[in-house]
Amino acid sequence: KQEVTQIPAALSVPEGENLVLNCSFTDSAIYNLQWFRQDPGKGLTSLLLIQSSQREQTSGRLNASLDKSSGRSTLYIAASQPGDSATYLCAVGGGANNLFFGTGTRLTVIP
Amino acid sequence: ETGVTQSPTHLIKTRGQQVTLRCSSQSGHNTVSWYQQALGQGPQFIFQYYREEENGRGNFPPRFSGLQFPNYSSELNVNALELDDSALYLCASSPYRGSGGEETQYFGPGTRLLVL
Numbered sequence: 001k002q003e004v005t006q007i008p009a010a011l012s013v014p015e016g017e018n019l020v021l022n023c024s025f026t027d028s029a030i031y032n033l034q035w036f037r038q039d040p041g042k043g044l045t046s047l048l049l050i051q052s053s054q055r056e057q058t059s060g061r062l063n064a065s066l067d068k069s070s071g072r073s074t075l076y077i078a079a080s081q082p083g084d085s086a087t088y089l090c091a092v093g094g095g096a097n098n099l100f101f102g103t104g105t106r107l108t109v110i111p
Numbered sequence: 112e113t114g115v116t117q118s119p120t121h122l123i124k125t126r127g128q129q130v131t132l133r134c135s136s137q138s139g140h141n142t143v144s145w146y147q148q149a150l151g152q153g154p155q156f157i158f159q160y161y162r163e164e165e166n167g168r169g170n171f172p173p174r175f176s177g178l179q180f181p182n183y184s185s186e187l188n189v190n191a192l193e194l195d196d197s198a199l200y201l202c203a204s205s206p207y208r209g210s211g212g213e214e215t216q217y218f219g220p221g222t223r224l225l226v227l
Contacts, residue, residue, distance in 0.1 A: 004153070034215065034216070036218075041199075041223070042220055042221070043115075043201055043218040043219050043220040043221045044154070044201065044203075044218040045218070046215050046216070046217065046218075049215045089153055089154075091153075091154075098144065098156040098159060098167050098169065099144075099146075099154070099156060099216065100156070101146075101153030101154045101155070102153050103151070103152055103153045104153055
């Protein structure tokens with residue numbers, strides 16, 4: 001069974017700092033990996049999707065990498081802003097479009 | 112383009128009751144997945160519907176059941192509610208094209224269920 005772990009569970013940084021969120025998974029036979037953002041009490045917003053054949057994806061200040069062989073992904077956020085404060089979830093795509101989620105990293109960016 | 116919508120937003124039930132949650136998929140999407148997110152946890156996959164048939168199921172008991180309609184909207188039904196069923200229930204749609212697990216899933220805002 002696929003298990004997804006995210007470290008750290010919580011992170012607090014001053015505004016403007018660059019930061020890295022980590023995600024690891026136990027089964028490297030994945031279809032894709034997605035990073036989501038979740039604001040308190042709300043649904044999930046997709047940030048980046050990396051297909052199993054890709055190594056990284058970029059969108060604005062966000063960059064996600066994927067190393068299937070080691071079972072790891074990182075989400076890099078450049079020049080963090082208070083509006084980036086949220087919980088970030090990593091999800092690994094299995095067969096039939098089901099996603100296995102980690103428990104998330106709660107990010108606080110201090111103005 | 113209308114996104115994924117869910118109703119109701121909040122719901123309070125008592126143990127043993129039954130509940131139905133509803134989801135309208137994003138325009139053009141033929142696949143709907145349901146997830147349960149307990150407080151402080153990541154979402155857990157309940158099941159997926161594709162073209163009105165169940166197309167994958169997670170580790171949830173049979174009292175969790177679903178339907179998908181010809182317009183691709185979906186319902187999640189939970190019978191004999193238990194206290195541990197209290198959670199945020201998320202619906203996600205995607206344009207599944209039969210090639211397996213390659214499409215971004217778009218999530219609705221969720222329904223928060225409290226079982227007393």
